[in-house]
Amino acid sequence: MMFATPKQLRARGIMGMNRRNVDYVAAHNPRHLYPLVDNKLKTKLLAEQAGIAVPKLLGTLRYQHDVKGLHSQLLPHEKFVIKPSKGSGGKGILVIAEREHDIYFKPSEEAISHEALERHVTNILSGLYSLSGSPDIAMIESMIEAHNIFDAYSFEGVPDIRVIIFKGYPVMAMLRLATHASDGKANLHQGAVGVGIDLATGKALHAVQHDRPIYQHPDTQRDFSELQIPDWDKLLPLAAACQEMTGLGYMGVDIVIDKNHGPLILELNARPGLAIQMANGTGIFPRLQQVEGLSGEQRTPEQRAQTSRELFGQQP
Amino acid sequence: MHSRPKFLLFVLLLLVTGVGLTLYKHFALGFPLWPGEKASVWTIEAKIEFTGQDKPALVSFALPYNPPGIEILGEDFASPNYGFTKIEQRDQRRAQWSSRQATGSQTVYYRLDVYEKPGENQGQISQQPTAIQTPEFEEPFRTAASTLVDELNQRSSDTRTFTLELLHTLNAEKPSQNVRLLLGDRPGEDFKARLAIDLLNLAEIPARKVRGLFLEDGRRRQALISFIEVHDGKKWRLFNQSTAEEGIPEHFILWQRGGLSLLDVEGGHRSRVHFSIIENNQSARSIAVQQGRDEQAALVDFSIYSLPIEEQNAFKAILLVPIGALIVVILRTLVGIRTSGTFMPILIALAFIKTSLITGLFIFIFVVSAGLLIRSYLSHLNLLLVARISAVIIVVIGLMAAMSIVSQKLGFSQALTVTFFPMIILAWTIERMSILWEEDGPKEVLIQGAGSLFVAILAYLCMTNRVVEYLTFNFPELLFVNLAVILLLGQYTGYRLSELRRFQPLAETELDSVLRQQKSNHNTANDK
Numbered sequence: 001m002m003f004a005t006p007k008q009l010r011a012r013g014i015m016g017m018n019r020r021n022v023d024y025v026a027a028h029n030p031r032h033l034y035p036l037v038d039n040k041l042k043t044k045l046l047a048e049q050a051g052i053a054v055p056k057l058l059g060t061l062r063y064q065h066d067v068k069g070l071h072s073q074l075l076p077h078e079k080f081v082i083k084p085s086k087g088s089g090g091k092g093i094l095v096i097a098e099r100e101h102d103i104y105f106k107p108s109e110e111a112i113s114h115e116a117l118e119r120h121v122t123n124i125l126s127g128l129y130s131l132s133g134s135p136d137i138a139m140i141e142s143m144i145e146a147h148n149i150f151d152a153y154s155f156e157g158v159p160d161i162r163v164i165i166f167k168g169y170p171v172m173a174m175l176r177l178a179t180h181a182s183d184g185k186a187n188l189h190q191g192a193v194g195v196g197i198d199l200a201t202g203k204a205l206h207a208v209q210h211d212r213p214i215y216q217h218p219d220t221q222r223d224f225s226e227l228q229i230p231d232w233d234k235l236l237p238l239a240a241a242c243q244e245m246t247g248l249g250y251m252g253v254d255i256v257i258d259k260n261h262g263p264l265i266l267e268l269n270a271r272p273g274l275a276i277q278m279a280n281g282t283g284i285f286p287r288l289q290q291v292e293g294l295s296g297e298q299r300t301p302e303q304r305a306q307t308s309r310e311l312f313g314q315q316p
Numbered sequence: 317m318h319s320r321p322k323f324l325l326f327v328l329l330l331l332v333t334g335v336g337l338t339l340y341k342h343f344a345l346g347f348p349l350w351p352g353e354k355a356s357v358w359t360i361e362a363k364i365e366f367t368g369q370d371k372p373a374l375v376s377f378a379l380p381y382n383p384p385g386i387e388i389l390g391e392d393f394a395s396p397n398y399g400f401t402k403i404e405q406r407d408q409r410r411a412q413w414s415s416r417q418a419t420g421s422q423t424v425y426y427r428l429d430v431y432e433k434p435g436e437n438q439g440q441i442s443q444q445p446t447a448i449q450t451p452e453f454e455e456p457f458r459t460a461a462s463t464l465v466d467e468l469n470q471r472s473s474d475t476r477t478f479t480l481e482l483l484h485t486l487n488a489e490k491p492s493q494n495v496r497l498l499l500g501d502r503p504g505e506d507f508k509a510r511l512a513i514d515l516l517n518l519a520e521i522p523a524r525k526v527r528g529l530f531l532e533d534g535r536r537r538q539a540l541i542s543f544i545e546v547h548d549g550k551k552w553r554l555f556n557q558s559t560a561e562e563g564i565p566e567h568f569i570l571w572q573r574g575g576l577s578l579l580d581v582e583g584g585h586r587s588r589v590h591f592s593i594i595e596n597n598q599s600a601r602s603i604a605v606q607q608g609r610d611e612q613a614a615l616v617d618f619s620i621y622s623l624p625i626e627e628q629n630a631f632k633a634i635l636l637v638p639i640g641a642l643i644v645v646i647l648r649t650l651v652g653i654r655t656s657g658t659f660m661p662i663l664i665a666l667a668f669i670k671t672s673l674i675t676g677l678f679i680f681i682f683v684v685s686a687g688l689l690i691r692s693y694l695s696h697l698n699l700l701l702v703a704r705i706s707a708v709i710i711v712v713i714g715l716m717a718a719m720s721i722v723s724q725k726l727g728f729s730q731a732l733t734v735t736f737f738p739m740i741i742l743a744w745t746i747e748r749m750s751i752l753w754e755e756d757g758p759k760e761v762l763i764q765g766a767g768s769l770f771v772a773i774l775a776y777l778c779m780t781n782r783v784v785e786y787l788t789f790n791f792p793e794l795l796f797v798n799l800a801v802i803l804l805l806g807q808y809t810g811y812r813l814s815e816l817r818r819f820q821p822l823a824e825t826e827l828d829s830v831l832r833q834q835k836s837n838h839n840t841a842n843d844k
Contacts, residue, residue: 012822016811
């Protein structure tokens with residue numbers, strides 16, 4: 001069978017793009033809050049204010065003439081990430097893992113000259129990667145060092161964990177692993193692996209690549225059933241706390257686990273994708289309805305995370 | 317959602333308004349709901365423009381007089397600030413507009429509704445020719461002309477064959493030296509017609525110029541076409557001077573006979589006239605419009621029909637855009653096709669209407685692929701975004717010019733229609749696709765490019781459908797219905813067709829069985 005029937009999908013609680021747009025994104029995310037998450041610089045400053053852990057901001061470049069100062073700004077840093085403040089889908093993110101004077105190296109050991117780095121910043125500033133093509137700001141952040149546990153599961157780059165937060169409650173989570181096929185990027189539509197994570201334990205449930213189930217990492221051949229996210233009890237409240245920070249009712253929170261600093265909020269997304277359902281092997285819709293049925297009393301992020309673990313955990 | 321009933325009520329209101337107005341127009345005003353089989357009523361509008369010189373102005377304009385095979389249903393000379401008289405003498409009719417003071421740019425309209433009488437194409441004109449005035453040629457033209465006439469006399473048996481021979485000679489691809497001398501460099505159609513008449517007169521054949529208009533729907537800014545009429549002793553015969561075909565062609569209105577001027581303007585300069593033609597799909601409709609206007613039915617009086625024909629023609633195209641938008645919405649929310657730029661396919665479809673589908677497809681694919689090649693070079697130059705897109709626009713214009721010139725030289729006139737493509741949109745498409753190529757690879761470019769073209773072709777097919785065209789133009793109130801449907805689709809929360817495919821693995825296996833399968837897979841992996 002090439003196609004499922006709508007009835008089958010409805011029975012599994014799968015949410016489609018149209019329902020997400022109309023009933024969740026449009027209904028729960030006021031438009032004026034979007035800049036808080038579409039602009040990563042704003043998100044970061046907001047998070048720092050709220051005491052939420054984020055990768056350290058090393059500097060920003062706002063205008064073309066700032067590019068001249070790039071060299072001196074980068075001088076004290078061996079490892080860093082340059083990213084556009086308004087980029088989407090991981091576009092325009094350049095990771096430098098090593099440098100020798102004016103030669104920089106990506107994690108893939110590809111060498112980059114200082115001129116190429118400047119060109120990249122110029123492209124960011126001119127808005128090449130921003131959503132609407134409007135002028136942008138380039139951010140320099142400290143590089144995240146992936147937790148050792150992911151060494152066996154990642155081809156390149158740092159795996160991140162996407163948690164869907166609805167009305168402050170975590171409802172679904174997945175781990176995104178870059179592969180050779182995705183060219184080191186953690187975007188599922190480019191061939192990265194999505195691993196559904198049990199909200200109760202942080203253990204892997206089910207994995208997909210190109211929207212089809214797989215059981216081992218395609219590059220490292222490691223079986224996903226052994227995978228357990230570290231610091232899971234710290235991670236969920238951190239994700240849940242983003243609701244208070246932004247006021248968005250339905251969002252995706254992207255979290256990385258740094259070797260030294262533990263879970264850090266990487267970015268937020270006001271229109272999180274639907275692939276998380278594929279990764280979890282189940283639909284998100286019943287869980288969203290369950291959250292809507294909860295009483296509206298004020299609760300702390302820790303309490304909400306605990307409720308979610310009890311409600312949505314699959315391996316008690 | 318608390319606003320849901322309100323929303324549905326609003327949609328219902330739109331639907332009722334749209335359908336109601338349409339039915340009212342159909343039943344009360346007699347508009348047919350379906351395009352008629354045979355189109356026969358045409359509205360022709362002559363727009364006369366000139367610049368006034370701060371003094372009294374007098375515009376004299378030749379009107380059709382008893383055109384063969386055509387019946388005049390009605391005429392309209394309405395032009396504000398002008399007095400009007402109609403002069404009829406012998407076989408001429410002229411309209412005269414006058415104004416005491418004409419300053420700046422002036423416009424005068426003449427509108428004509430005609431009906432093609434089927435099977436009555438070859439009207440008889442029993443008018444006797446006036447005495448021939450022997451044309452004056454100067455040397456060396458006189459010798460060339462008389463040699464040519466002698467030659468033609470040798471080759472022809474009567475007036476008819478003489479005329480045919482003459483027209484063939486004048487239109488020959490490699491004209492003889494004499495003809496070349498007489499024609500000079502790049503002769504205009506008017507000059508050719510006058511020369512042909514002079515040569516016929518030299519051969520003592522009564523001849524005169526005839527001007528007319530081909531009736532083709534949606535034509536704007538047309539000029540009259542010259543024909544030649546000769547008298548063979550018994551009757552007048554009409555010849556198309558560029559094809560040498562005899563007789564009155566189909567869908568043709570004979571506007572003016574004889575050498576009198578078409579347009580005279582006193583007290584003004586830079587005068588010109590052009591014609592717009594619109595086909596009223598059925599006489600019943602045009603009668604309905606006419607009656608509606610007479611009865612001051614507000615729906616007709618304040619509608620698109622009250623606009624000048626040129627604007628009506630423009631609206632004919634504009635009213636099709638919502639159909640394209642509907643197609644885009646349907647393919648997005650119900651099917652889930654990915655396109656490059658949400659509404660770009662509509663603009664491409666509009667261009668296809670002008671270029672025809674196959675030519676348009678070829679041009680589009682050529683320009684975009686050539687643009688992508690050049691854009692890949694530009695990306696090495698490290699340019700700012702706006703400068704880069706501007707560069708791409710210039711490249712696109714260069715490609716369009718090159719394509720036009722090469723195709724003209726090779727003799728494919730179709731490629732000249734490349735100018736109908738919106739170049740800014742083409743440039744953005746190239747830019748977006750090239751970024752897509754760099755970031756997501758050529759596969760995604762192919763998916764989105766093919767998606768865009770698919771949507772554009774579908775929109776084109778819908779927009780060129782005769783019934784759709786007829787309904788959108790004659791029942792603009794259907795826009796309300798279109799709007800209502802789009803609003804409803806905007807609230808559709810069901811699955812897209814593409815999602816039925818995408819989420820298909822989830823539908824087949826229950827979660828438990830997945831886990832079981834996973835476990836057994838794990839075991840077999842260990843066994844190995």
